[in-house]
Amino acid sequence: MGHYVMRRVLQMIPVFFGATFLIFVMVYGLPGDPIAAMFGDKAADPATVANLRHQYHLDEPWWKQYLIYMGNVFQLDFGTSFTGRPVSEIMADxxxxxxxxxxxxxxxxxxxxxxxxxxxxxxxxxxxxxxxxxxxxxxxxxxxxxxxxxxxxxxxxxxxxxxxxxxxxxxxxxxxxxxxxxxxxxxxxxxxxxxxxxxxxxxxxxxxxxxxxxxxxxxxxxxxxxxxxxxxxxxxxxxxxxxxxxxxxxxxxxxxxxxxxxxxxxxxxxxxxxxxxxxxxxxxxxxxxxxxxxxxxxxxxxxxxxxx
Missing domain, CATH: 1.10.3720.10 (MetI-like)
Known part of the structure; x- marks a missing residue:
């Protein structure tokens, strides 16, 4: 029975990484700039936009963004929303x-x-x-x-x-x-x-x-x-x-x-x-x-x- 459970657990590992990778790419691959959308119709300061993009790692290649995200997930850190509230708090509610x-x-x-x-x-x-x-x-x-x-x-x-x-x-x-x-x-x-x-x-x-x-x-x-x-x-x-x-x-x-x-x-x-x-x-x-x-x-x- 132990070997049976172990096989199932090992099969879950590539599924988890594959599913989260696809989700991450699809979400951040959507057209449009989420940072620019935060300001609506108002003109955003380029320095502020650049600072926010760096804060959320949006200036990094997508594969590096994913590695950073997964590294944080294993520390139970799901990031921060664009409103400044930790995602873990949103999910906790x-x-x-x-x-x-x-x-x-x-x-x-x-x-x-x-x-x-x-x-x-x-x-x-x-x-x-x-x-x-x-x-x-x-x-x-x-x-x-x-x-x-x-x-x-x-x-x-x-x-x-x-x-x-x-x-x-x-x-x-x-x-x-x-x-x-x-x-x-x-x-x-x-x-x-x-x-x-x-x-x-x-x-x-x-x-x-x-x-x-x-x-x-x-x-x-x-x-x-x-x-x-x-x-x-x-x-x-x-x-x-x-x-x-x-x-x-x-x-x-x-x-x-x-x-x-x-x-x-x-x-x-x-x-x-x-x-x-x-x-x-x-x-x-x-x-x-x-x-x-x-x-x-x-x-x-x-x-x-x-x-x-």
Whole structure:
């Protein structure tokens, strides 16, 4: 098991450097001068511009800028935004908010998506199966921003059950509605993926053997069927946790949540390169850690994988 984990960790190293390198080049390779954009329509003093470009290493070749940035990252220094505020402070304020929102959305994916998929998979062709397919197809067809505005109008404005915007991001109850909206698309995919995986394994030889042995239905479903059917679902859930954090821009905008998505959107609009690169670097780490956890869960669900 130790060698299995070590191989996965070593594979993460080139992925991390490759991903951060591409992000860095794309952000700082965008047309336009971010230093000049700081002054807007006002004429900037050339000496001041040169000093700022030197301060942010923009007068260095791009490859040297990347090496300087990575050297600082390993010291947990993600640079300073063009407004003078350390990027680490910006992320310290934004990431806890988005993590809470993503965990709420992830909770909905598991407690709603998995049972719906299990019900549909075990009762294929039934009314429940057809209902799950129709409902999930409708959810997939509706854009997230439309679903968000519908949920906001119905539950906040018309019914008054919740506030239209999140007033306190530390209050989990206020994050339930935006969390459900954020999880809606992934929830539908989890349900459909679970249904398909269970349907395939129901026809497998090992399951017919378990039934022929006379094992209890609970044991057949819990120990044999679910354990093998959850492998593709775990893959999706593991990678989706990072996607929820990075893809919360629309949801955070609708519900006025000052999280990573909101900060990232504003940073892109204002060409705040250090903020964009710093946030995306952390998101890359989140993706890699989530992938590692998924690989470890593979080995738990199917011991044959660790010996492959």
């Amino acid at each position: 934004a990431f806890p908010v988005t993590i809470r929102l993503a965990l709420v959305a992830f909770f909905f994916e598991i407690v709603i998506g998995l049972p719906l998929g299990l019900l549909a998979g075990l009762k294929r062709g039934s009314f429940g199966d057809t209902s799950v397919l129709i409902i999930t197809l409708i959810v997939i067809s509706i854009p997230v921003f439309v679903l968000g505005y519908i949920a906001q109008t119905v539950f906040a404005i018309d019914l008054g059950w919740v506030t239209a915007t999140v007033q306190d991001s530390t209050d989990i109850l206020q994050l339930l509605l935006p969390g459900l909206v954020l999880a809606s698309l992934s929830l539908a995919y989890v349900a459909r993926l679970t249904r398909t995986s269970i349907g395939e394994n129901l026809r497998a030889d090992y399951l017919r053997t378990a039934v022929a042995k006379g094992l209890p239905r609970r044991t057949i479903i819990g120990r044999h069927l679910l354990r093998n059917s959850l492998i593709p679902v775990v893959t999706f859930l593991g990678t989706d946790l990072g996607a929820l954090m990075g893809g919360a821009i629309v949801t955070e905008g609708i519900f006025n949540i000052a999280g990573v998505g909101n900060i990232l959107y504003k940073a892109i609009r204002t060409k705040e390169g250090p903020t964009v690169v710093g946030i995306v670097t952390v998101l890359v780490i989140v993706y890699l850690v989530a992938s590692l956890v998924v690989d470890l869960l593979y080995a738990v669900l199917d011991p044959r994988i660790r010996y492959a």
